[in-house]
Amino acid sequence: MVPLDWNGEGRIGLRIEVYGCSYWADVISFDGHVVLPYRFRNKKMKTLKDVIALKFKTTESEGVILHGEGQQGDYITLELKKAKLVFSLNLGSNQLGPIYGHTSVTMGSLLDDHHWHSVVIERQGRSINLTLDRSMQHFRTNGEFDYLDLDYEITFGGIPFSGKPSSSSRKNFKGCMESINYNGNNITDLARRKKLEPSNVGNLSFSCVEPYTVPVFFNATSYLEVPGRLDQDLFSVSFQFRTWNPSGLLLFSHFADNLGNVEIDLTESKVAVHINITQTKMSQIDISSGSGLNDGQWHEVRFLAKESFAILTIDGDEASAVRTNSPLHVKTGEKYFFGGFLNQMSNSSHSVLQPSFQGCMQLIQVDDQLVNLYEVAQRRPGSFANVSIDMCAIIDR
Known part of the structure; x- marks a missing residue:
């Protein structure tokens, strides 16, 4: 049982009595x-x-x-x-x-x-x-x-x-x-x-081993904020997602020193990366990959950016990975927003921000470190709004 909302003026209480027969399962x-x-x-x-x-x-x-x-x-x-x-x-x-x-x-x-x-x-x-x-x-x-x-x-x-x-x-x-x-x-x-x-x-x-993988569910008003290592010259994220929706914001993060930001969107069932740059004449670098990614299946996204280089890989297919050697200076920020963003973070130079992601994510890695969602659930470190951790509640179509 996962409470989806809380009474701001009181407490929640629940009592359960279970009756049944002993059951032996092989x-x-x-x-x-x-x-x-x-x-x-x-x-x-x-x-x-x-x-x-x-x-x-x-x-x-x-x-x-x-x-x-x-x-x-x-x-x-x-x-x-x-x-x-x-x-x-x-x-x-x-x-x-x-x-x-x-x-x-x-x-x-x-x-x-x-x-x-x-x-x-x-x-x-x-x-x-x-x-x-x-x-x-x-x-x-x-x-x-x-x-x-x-x-x-x-x-x-x-x-x-x-x-x-x-x-x-x-x-x-x-x-x-x-x-x-x-x-x-x-x-x-x-x-x-x-x-x-x-x-x-x-x-x-003769036992059922529970998997370590912990999913997180996003609705139209959700976001998940996790910390990253500040001032690194390598931006590295990966995660898996599943959804029925063709569009949604998967990731948003500011670079340090006002160098720009990175957005990873699901746009027309493809994954698109927008690197918005404020320190060079080229204001934006756009790359995209994949197709039909809103089929309800799990899909893996890996994105890496460093000095004058970026690469986007979908579902581990290195042969079809998209690369760019456009001029780029990377200095990572300290916050990574998945699935949505705070209002004060929405000052991107990208013309239209995608709507919040609706679906599930799992195996989120930032700076090659797996995010512990149970620690995020206790807000140490990170923060979130309207997400359900350790469940994937998208509806069977």
Whole structure:
């Protein structure tokens, strides 16, 4: 529970009484390398009906949750793609005829929010019910076959490397799963009792390790101010953001000695940097990079500026990084404003200041130092207004 507002004339009070039953959950943590196989007794599994259920939580937007395939071309895959759940199934195709059995359904969004999500797959022949949390989608598979023919095993957490393109191009799942059940078999319990043998690579643990990453949520009236090292000749910031909005102010900071300022904006779904200079004839340096960055996914921004040089990198793509060698003298200031700015800081020479950023940020670094948002929350050091720390509350579209 995160209070979003306080009573300025009084105090806030809350009493909670919780009633329920004891609950034992089998939890498995996947590190992005280990794969957990459930091997069939008869080497082949031919089913007309399947019921698969599990819960997962992760901060990764890509990863294979489960996978099984047969030599006749049948397969079943549940995976995350761009933080959406994608279920793919093929009950058989006829390569010599018109029968094409591949079926793919996508559900949900922003599923990399490190909250538990429940998935249930119920299949009776070609009839499928796919349930994600409280939303169910009913559909029928393509093709004319009713049985799912799998060979040897079904795996959880990834696809074992087999030399096929499908096994090398997809990322393994990194995060936690709970209460994995495959056709009445409690996979997590079997793994805990060492009845299953995970792949030799990676680490499988029976607890859910909380990530260190702490997000911060901004609304239209928010800002986050963090201190920097004064009078440095290198300006260096990096952060990750996610938003649905095409525009917003990501960062604002004054140079020392009235040398100018730096603005990093999201403008028409691109990241634009405006270096406003007061000591030279060139009044402004503008560079921009990226496209479609308001897709609700996490995107990384890295910006570095020093004497007569600046570089902007989006999502770690060094090949498409934008550089400039324009005349520039850098002397860092002592305050960095993320997501918005104080009124007294809005005297930029840039003609139109962007509206405040609405979305989330995480992994904020200033001068190559990771900002401790918990310390900022206690206003030591830094300050903020109308932000929510340790949560990302953008709405699933």
